[in-house]
Amino acid sequence: MTEQDFIPLTPSEALERLREGNRRFLEDAPYQPPMDRLRRLHLAAAQRPFAAYLSCSDSRVPPELLFERGLGELFIVRNAGNTLCASALGSLEFAVTQLEVPLIVVMGHEACGALRAAVAVAREQRQFSGNVSKVLQSLLPAVLEADPWAPDLVDAAALCNVRKVVRELREEASPALLGPQSAGKLRVVGAYYHLDSGRVDFLDGAD
Template identity: 80%
Template sequence: MEDASQLTPDQALELLKEGNRRFLEDTTYEPSMDRMRRLELAAAQRPFAAYLSCSDSRVPPELLFERGLGELFIIRNAGNTLCTTALGSLEFAVTNLQVPLIVVMGHEACGALNAAVSLARGKTSFSGNISKVLQSLLPAVLETDPWADHIVDAAAISNVRRVVRELREEASPALLEPQREGRLKVVGAFYHLDTGKVDFLDPVD
């Protein structure tokens, strides 16, 4: 178990990369989940990274990075959108739990992005609540060109970059100040369903 207070943002990121490398090797992973570990976590949690990820059942961050109980503070919603709940949760992770790293991760064949593409093309209508979710994804779809080939994956990457950019440049002081001071890093990632590999995206200009 890694203590977030002892890690730099780059060290936290390397732990995730190392975990995904182990995941790709198909080795058996058995994180500590015994009674002593549960009692330790009942007293306090010290995650080393906060994660904004898609709700897709095929994309469980703890497994993809071979992390155990109490190591990742995860926020999941359809399309990994930066809604008010997601933003507030990330702020909590940074201000109250002092996580040094935020990862925003999209993935291959995202159903939410596929639905947003259908909406942009005028092919499908959805219920009011689903439409609200998809509206936040439309800018990424339109930015990519809704009629292009392989639009869903391209839009998913575009959406990750948009969310990362907002967290780096337009978020509240609770997130901007620790980034300026070097105590927090925000990065984007993209998960490939077929291979299991997570690509960390280049910095957003």
């Protein structure tokens, strides 16, 4: 690995690295992270990502590309609607306790298909297959919390869902996550991706 890989980042430094990557992405600046054989061999020995990401499975929302990051830099957990299921929570705990990431980002996005389906369940009593329904059940609280008069209820629910998951990770998660946050070693922030522009907005408390 490069020397930079072993320099621990503070939560604020990790967040700024993401902000800078998205700025480059928006500017269409050329970026070619090291992905050669030597880099792969270094990473085969150990990984040291600087942030963990809970993101939607949507194919239009790949965190590595939106922030112009390379191999071994982001520990990414993805599922439909970026929900905090047991698998996602366990993966984030692993990233914090074993890999010592200083930052967790929860990112939703515009026109989320999972939230659209959850809105259809809440408003139209739509039915989906058993396993899809289990996923949607965890999204319904965000749909009910969202402003019903919002210009786009799906996007409003997506924002509510991000804030709900961030709140759970900040206030109701296990000691494995709460302890490092209290000590200032870990920060949890929300983010929202705009499909049309490519911009990522970091939400409340991420300034």
